[in-house]
Amino acid sequence: MKTAPKLILGILTMLLMMLVAFGIGAYRGFMEEKLQVDLVLGSLSDVMNTRIEMANNLLTVAKRHLPQDDELVLKIRQDIQDLSGESLRQKAQANERLDYNSALLLKKLEALDSVKADSRDYSYVTGYLPRGFEQSAQWADAGLYNSAARKYNNELQGTLNGKAAMLLGVPLAELFEGGQAP
Numbered sequence: 001m002k003t004a005p006k007l008i009l010g011i012l013t014m015l016l017m018m019l020v021a022f023g024i025g026a027y028r029g030f031m032e033e034k035l036q037v038d039l040v041l042g043s044l045s046d047v048m049n050t051r052i053e054m055a056n057n058l059l060t061v062a063k064r065h066l067p068q069d070d071e072l073v074l075k076i077r078q079d080i081q082d083l084s085g086e087s088l089r090q091k092a093q094a095n096e097r098l099d100y101n102s103a104l105l106l107k108k109l110e111a112l113d114s115v116k117a118d119s120r121d122y123s124y125v126t127g128y129l130p131r132g133f134e135q136s137a138q139w140a141d142a143g144l145y146n147s148a149a150r151k152y153n154n155e156l157q158g159t160l161n162g163k164a165a166m167l168l169g170v171p172l173a174e175l176f177e178g179g180q181a182p
Helices: 003-065 071-083 088-111 113-117 119-139 143-158 160-167
Strands: none
Touching (some): 003 088, 003 119, 071 088, 088 119
16 A cells, blocks of 8 residues: 555656656747747848948938938938837838838939039939848848748647747747838
8 A cells, every 4th residue: 555655656756757848848949949030030130230221321411412300311310210129010110111211312312403413422312222222122021031930939829839838938939010101
């Protein structure tokens, strides 16, 4: 009769160890997947930094031809600030607004006589900057990142391992989605 309590204790200990091993495996596995999603996000962040540089170049040209309190100049400054923010949603919205606002500011600058008279600024406004914004907008296509993030989130939320990992603190991946510009 003395072996029954030891047997029960042994079974409970084994079940506890299996539960701990399951939790550790779930946590490690999903954290590794989250790191892979974050690597894709890193390349998207590099593109956002390029877009910030392009916007700053646009503001440099605008500074020579427009007052600093010009509405579009102020909007682009805000877009730059929001692109530097923490939230991916905020960055995605700022990215869409930057596309819209930079196109408007480029058209406005292109029409100014002072820009037309300055060959360097005119080439920036009609060539370099529009192409740069267009190329960086293509690079900023968040489809690859959002696809990886959605797949990860679906697995995390849709499997027993994923639910255990979430209970242990593994986060969902934030999507890079904004609203509608402007």
